[in-house]
Amino acid sequence: MVGRADDGGAGDMTEGAAETDEAAAEARLAELALLIAEADRAYHQADAPVMADADYDALKRENAALEARFPHLKREDSPSEQVGAAPAEGFAKVSHSQRMMSLANAFDETDVTDFVAGIRRYLGLSDDAALAFTAEPKIDGLSLSLRYEGGRLVTAATRGDGAVGENVTANARTIADIPQEIPGAPDVLEVRGEVYMSHADFEALNRRQAEAGGKTFANPRNAAAGSLRQLDAEITRSRPLRFFAYGWGEVSEALADGQMAALDRLGTYGFAINPETRRCASVGEMLARYAEIEQARATLGYDIDGVVYKVDDLALQARLGFRSTTPRWAIAHKFPAELAWTRLLSIDIQVGRTGALSPVARLQPVTVGGVVVSNATLHNEDYIAGRDARGNPIRGGKDIRVGDWVQVYRAGDVIPKVADVDLTQRPGGAEPYVFPTSCPECGSDAVREEGDSVRRCTGGLICPAQAVEKLKHFVSRAAFDIDGLGARQVEAFHADGWVKEPADIFELKEKYGSGLQQLKNREGWGEKSAQNLFDAIDERRRIPLGRVIFALGIRHVGEVAAADLARHFGSWDAFISTVDRAALEPAAKAADAKARKATLAESPAWSEITAIDGIGDAVALALTTTLEQPAERASIDRLIDHLEIEPPPARATEGSPVAGKTVVFTGTLEKMTRAEAKARAEGLGAKVSGSVSAKTDLLVAGPGAGSKAKKAEELGIETIDEDAWLALIGDG
Incomplete structure (x- = not known):
């Protein structure tokens, strides 16, 4: 992978080399956050993926490896904290009563062995203690949650971003595999599973579509997703969709004691349960089942991209709980990628919202794993030149040139990447690719900062590509979310000069809404839709501070970082005045991380920003740099004049007895492992520290507590035992 950190030789690194490495890691984490977020939106919202599954998995693994190596550089919009993408426009939203999680991935036998060993450590189980798992095919379809109340189907919702999905109830009722009523079911039952299309049904659908002159689909997953998300349920009814149940969300009573038994019970309710699911008593049996399913993959009649392992004992699942986006008790063992060779016809440069110049390979169309692909990602200029972000050779140092015979790599159903080059077939006269140093959209200089693997346009607001992408971000679901004003409308209004900045x-109504004439006479608009848009815009004049900060599209400032900044400052005035003061301080002017850290003692406002939990130098520098650009700041000030900005809502954990407190655990815990205790405390809004200091609010001390207990006594910090801790948090 591009920019993949090399752990070898770390002990021999000089201080300067370590800092350069850290700067490169910080830049790469920022790039990964952007790439993965864009891939999530394309896959989950638009059913139009822009990245191969294996490419996506590799980016997530690279992100995780960098975060593990540099934990202090973990971003608040880290891909490891995200699930899916916000619901698309056109459907009502449904809040899941229990979050729909994604799965961590395993790519080889070592990953699976480590997964099982990690569970044993977490639960305090010996190597010879019984620990069973289920193994089932990972269906390549669209996740769906079905809610039954009193045995009747009341809601069907897509995953969305894990917390909020799309209401597709009318469409789900047309799928034969989904029961409308379940006699004898618990009063509340949420069944979760995957909507898919068989290979035979997919081929027949594409034949009918082609004969009727309609759209054909690239693969069964896209066909299934597009069919389920039709605004007209009758179109969904005409499509041959199927459903496998694999789990559940909220239930008013337990289905069984084990995963396998619970699936069997869902089968008695009329749900299709994948017949390839097995119970495995050891890692060896899990891996053997993986090999059997992989060998049978081509004969199953539907697409799968791996095998999912889950702890069978539901009581152990409850103890293991969840990370921020994935369960600890399950993992997806992915299949290897697919490869093909073709000709590279050209290299195009696309400009993103943050000005990043992204190279895209235009390929002679080639079929890879049954899908025709004609585009591929080339990542950045280093990747094209045959080196990683640290200058080390990749692909044996072979560069990529227009006209080359290239190997393309994909796993799943989407655009691949160029993985290798066959130099024996390189045409004579093929020239090394010269990456542009000016923006292809606006002509501004495209610069590459030290430690950054991406070249960026400096045009800012004068760059049409950035302006349009920034406006799309501004109206996105997690930002201003203005009904009737989506990406398509933003593009049209910008092209006509109606909307150049947020x-x-x-000001649309004031400028173009007189009598509604100008807007209602535009193609696709009428008097009612125009008035609805003006009303929706007026509703967003009052908006929470966190949404405003996120909507500005500042590099490194994702939803989580924006929310943290909003909670800390409470108001726009407090936020912007602190950023203004920080911009004048030495840390903001320092050229690199080392220099900034050296000046922090002299920088009160900078220190205030970076002291916020989860906010670091990268975010502080992005805030000060962006908000002090004269044109950008003037544009933001004009926006703020139109808004009434609300303070952030109270944390959901504010009723918790430990919310906002710093807790330290020491000694031996007898009723839960240290990992369980830490996860439980953090889930209640506490910060868990490994050392006692004046900032510590509570010490939980088990048998064998030593120096930490003594230090807590010296500092007058409240100390309780494990039983008192469990009583305090309501687990006693």
Whole structure:
């Protein structure tokens, strides 16, 4: 992978080399966050993936490896904290009563062995203690949650971003595999599973579509997703969709004691349960089942991309609990990628919202794993040149040139990457690719900062590509979310000069709404839709601070970082005045991380920002740099004049007895492992520290507590035992 950290030789690194390495890691984490977020939106919202599954998995693994090596550089919008993408426009939203999680991935036998060993450590189980798992095919389809109340189907919702999905109830009722009523079911039952399309049904659908002159689909997953998300349920009814149940969300009573038994019970309710699911008593049996399913993959009649392992004992699942986005008790063992060779016809440069110049390979169309692909990612200029972000050779140092015979790599159903080059078939006269140093959209200089693997346009607001992408971000679901003003409308309004910056949105009615004439006479608009848009814009004049900060599209500032900043400052005035003061301080002017850290003692405002839990130098520098650009700041100030900004809502954990407190655990815990205790405390809003200091609020001391207990006594810090801790948090 591009920019993949090399752990070898770390002990021999000089201080300067370590800092350079850290700067490169910080830049790469920022790039990964952007790439993965864009891939999530394309896959989950638009059913139009832009990245191969294996490419996506590799980016997530690279991100995790960098975060493990540099934990202090973990971003608040880290891909490891995200699930899916926000619901698409066109459907009502449904809040899941229990979050729909994603799965961590395993790519080889070592990953699976480590997964099982990690569970044993977490639960305090010996190597010879019984620990069973289920193994089932990982269906390549669209996740769906079905809610039954009193045995009747009341809601069907897609995964969305894990917390909020799309209401597709009418469409789900047309799928024969989904029961409408379940006699004898618990009063509340949420069944979760995967909507898919068989290979035979997919081929027949594409034949019918082609004969009727309609759209054909690239693969069964896209066909299934597109069919389920039709605004007209009758179209969904005409599509041959199927459903496998694999789990559950909220239930008013337990289905069984084990995963396998619970699936069997769902089968008695009329749900299709994958017949390839087995119970495995050891790692060896799990891996053997993986090999059997992989060998049978081509004969199953539907697409799968791996095998999912789950702890069978539901009581152990409950103890293991969840990370921020994935369960600890399950993992997806992915299949290897697919490869093909073709000709590279050209290299195009696309400009993103943050000005990043992204190279895209245009390929002679080639079929890879049954899908025709004609585009591929080339990552960045280093990747094209045959080196990683640290200058080390990749692909044996072979560069990529227009006209080359290239190997493309994919796993799943989407655009691949160029993985290798066959130099024996390189045409004579093929020239090394010269990456542009000016923006292809606006002509501004495209610069590459030290430690950054991406070249970026400096045009800012004058760059049409950035302006349009920033406006799309501004109206996105997690930002201003203005009904009737989506990406398509933003593009049209920008092209006609109606909306050049966010403030223009709030002046639309004043400028173009007189008598509704100008807007209602535009193609696709009428008097009612125009008035609805103006009303929706007016509703967003009052908006929470966190949404405003996120909507500005500042590099490194994702939803989580924006929310943290909003909670800390409480108001726009407090936020912007602190950023203004920080921009004048030495840390903001320092050229690199080392220099900034050296000046922090002299920088009160900078220190205030970076002291916020989860906010570091990268975010502080992005805030000060962006908000002090004259044109950018003037644009933001014009926007703020139109808004009434609300303070952030109270944390959901504010009723918790330990919310906001710093807790330290020491000694031996007898009723739960240290990992369980830490996860439980953090889930209640506490910060868990490994050392006692004046900032510690509570010490939980078990038998064998030593120096930490003594230090807590010296500092007058409250100390309780494990039983008192469990009583305090309501687990006693």
